[in-house]
Ligand SMILES: [Zn+2]
Ligand SMILES: [Zn+2]
């Protein structure tokens with residue numbers, strides 16, 4: 001699409017109730033990244049509990065992955081301030097219309113790298129592979145540990161703009177007694193699509209990105225309103241994975257990574273795909289960093305739930321990694337309407353990301 005102004009509401013194809021206002025007019029632009037606190041880029045911080053040499057300052061380690069030099073590469077420790085814990089008996093109760101489910105669960109922290117401020121794209125692919133292997137190992141262990149755990153979420157907040165309270169690079173794993181609503185909505189809606197079309201909607205989106213080409217004309221004037229090109233939304237493609245800019249991106253620089261062939265559960269990813277996943281992740285993050293500069297972001301891993309009403313959707317659900325760089329602060333309009341506002345057209349953002357030059 002040209003640099004023409006875009007002003008339209010785009011529906012998320014998987015969860016249509018989640019819509020985005022793509023409005024590229026300057027007046028829509030809220031507070032931008034340059035006003036946000038920068039991320040911590042230091043390599044070592046004496047007082048940081050996650051830096052090498054300070055291992056005794058964290059709660060007892062749950063496991064570690066070792067680097068080639070025998071030092072630790074990734075550590076898993078319990079969260080000092082867990083949002084969910086297993087320290088109490090089940091106390092579900094209902095009072096009038098109010099209900100609670102006990103905040104039972106686990107909340108742990110992966111120290112992703114010994115270097116304090118290491119960004120994902122600065123880590124080696126072999127290191128990132130260890131990070132993904134650690135995620136997978138712990139997810140499997142947590143699901144096996146207790147049938148009350150219905151969902152295990154892995155996510156990362158990187159930089160103060162993304163809500164990271166500890167500056168040392170880390171990701172988190174939360175095992176919870178409920179399936180989060182947004183995952184549930186994806187699971188239920190994709191199952192509905194599967195019932196109607198006999199295929200996975202995520203696979204359909206990947207195919208569409210790789211094969212779809214169209215020109216849409218304005219009925220009255222006959223002018224071209226939109227051109228959709230093959231590959232317009234593709235940021236990176238590797239042997240087993242693809243990185244896509246969603247058509248209805250909530251965040252300006254949002255990118256999703258998903259397996260090219262159908263796979264519902266991250267835990268079923270073959271071991272020998274992990275190096276490829278690490279590479280595409282590193283390249284995608286390097287592109288984001290090159291374009292935004294000092295990217296601060298949240299990413300989360302959405303994989304098929306192992307419990308609750310959302311269980312058993314192996315054919316219709318497709319695991320993916322949602323990377324959401326934070327370049328603006330939500331405004332009252334966004335919070336009040338629930339409508340995300342994206343001020344850069346996803347087509348233009350995808351083009352920029354694709355054209356970014358990477359140092360090999
Ligand atoms: Zn540190
Ligand atoms: Zn699929």
Ligand SMILES: [Zn+2]
Pocket residue numbers: 186302320322
């Ligand atoms: Zn998702």
